[in-house]
Amino acid sequence: MDHLNPVLSGATAFASLLASIYFLKFWRKTGDTFFLLFAAAFVIDAVARFVLAVVQVTNASEPVFFIPRLITFSLIALSIAGKNALPKKQK
16 A cells, blocks of 8 residues: 555645646736735645655655645735735725
């Protein structure tokens, strides 16, 4: 069962890459920074998951691999907070 972990990590990396392309499409249409930050977060997640699938992780190096996740979730939180902080347009 240990041989499936890299395959699942690769599939998750591919899904994150597809999500980033999806958000980039909306960013190009709208120019909204919200979509750009989400796309960046998913690109970082895709790269991190690909590296996890390829690299042999040891107990000593394992905490280093949480830094991209911290950046990813920070970008998502920043984009949501920024979107909610903007004044709403009157129709």
